[in-house]
Amino acid sequence: MCHKTASLVANALERAGIATVVIGTMHKPLQVVPRAVVTRYINAPVGPAGDARTHRQVIAEALDLLQYATEPRLQTLRGAS
Amino acid sequence: MVRNEYRERWAQWLPSALDALAKEPPDFAAAIPQMPLPDMSRAALVQPTGKLRVSLISSSGAYDPRIQAPFAASSIVGDPTHRILNVDTHANQIEFAHEHFDHASAKADLECIIPRATLQSLRVTLSRHLISWTGYLLDWPTFIEATIPQIIRRVQADRASAALIVPI
Numbered sequence: 091m092c093h094k095t096a097s098l099v100a101n102a103l104e105r106a107g108i109a110t111v112v113i114g115t116m117h118k119p120l121q122v123v124p125r126a127v128v129t130r131y132i133n134a135p136v137g138p139a140g141d142a143r144t145h146r147q148v149i150a151e152a153l154d155l156l157q158y159a160t161e162p163r164l165q166t167l168r169g170a171s
Numbered sequence: 172m173v174r175n176e177y178r179e180r181w182a183q184w185l186p187s188a189l190d191a192l193a194k195e196p197p198d199f200a201a202a203i204p205q206m207p208l209p210d211m212s213r214a215a216l217v218q219p220t221g222k223l224r225v226s227l228i229s230s231s232g233a234y235d236p237r238i239q240a241p242f243a244a245s246s247i248v249g250d251p252t253h254r255i256l257n258v259d260t261h262a263n264q265i266e267f268a269h270e271h272f273d274h275a276s277a278k279a280d281l282e283c284i285i286p287r288a289t290l291q292s293l294r295v296t297l298s299r300h301l302i303s304w305t306g307y308l309l310d311w312p313t314f315i316e317a318t319i320p321q322i323i324r325r326v327q328a329d330r331a332s333a334a335l336i337v338p339i
Binding site: 092093095097099101105106107108110111112113114122123125131133134136137139140146148149150152153156157159160162 | 208211212213215217223228230271273277280283284286289290293295304308311314322326327331337338339
């Protein structure tokens with residue numbers, strides 16, 4: 091339900107003129123948001139505690155979508171440690 | 172009273188859902204998947220302009236116990252409200268009122284869900300406030316009619332050009 095309510099918030103913000111990117115762990119509910127990064131870290135979507143390298147990789151991916159995606163994108167991050 | 176078609180569909184579903192959730196343990200599978208959904212269509216993309224100024228938004232139920240009440244995390248119907256925290260609130264001063272995720276990672280390292288330092292290390296400017304809600308909530312009509320508009324106004328008032336949203 092967190093992901094579904096997040097999709098409501100993301101789409102409402104976009105309709106209000108604010109660009110959004112969602113970082114989550116579930117594909118299906120995020121298929122309806124403009125931009126999303128899906129990771130495999132349940133309870134810690136940005137990456138495991140203390141893993142600054144993965145945090146940086148996930149956030150860099152999200153920022154890349156935010157700045158350069160010109161159509162809806164759902165990016166699955168498989169390479170993170 | 173102004174009619175709201177979605178709220179009417181939701182109100183018709185609510186009694187059966189409450190029956191299922193009143194069981195011990197609550198029968199979430201009988202209640203939640205049947206909940207009527209509003210328009211879930213995807214919005215057209217907005218391109219951020221100028222230097223990024225990002226609002227961080229989380230469904231983790233984060234709140235500042237020094238100045239805020241916790242979300243009603245134990246309520247079987249959840250809590251449709253939200254909290255606004257100063258962006259520089261120390262991690263040790265942020266608590267989570269959300270019973271549907273394991274807080275251990277977030278308590279050990281807030282960057283897992285609220286990545287302030289990581290964004291700043293990538294030279295992104297953060298807006299003045301963090302925004303949170305608690306992702307388990309059944310009162311979607313109130314969330315849509317009252318909470319989301321307040322979130323939008325906060326983001327706009329903070330002059331953010333973009334929002335990073337982290338559901339749990």
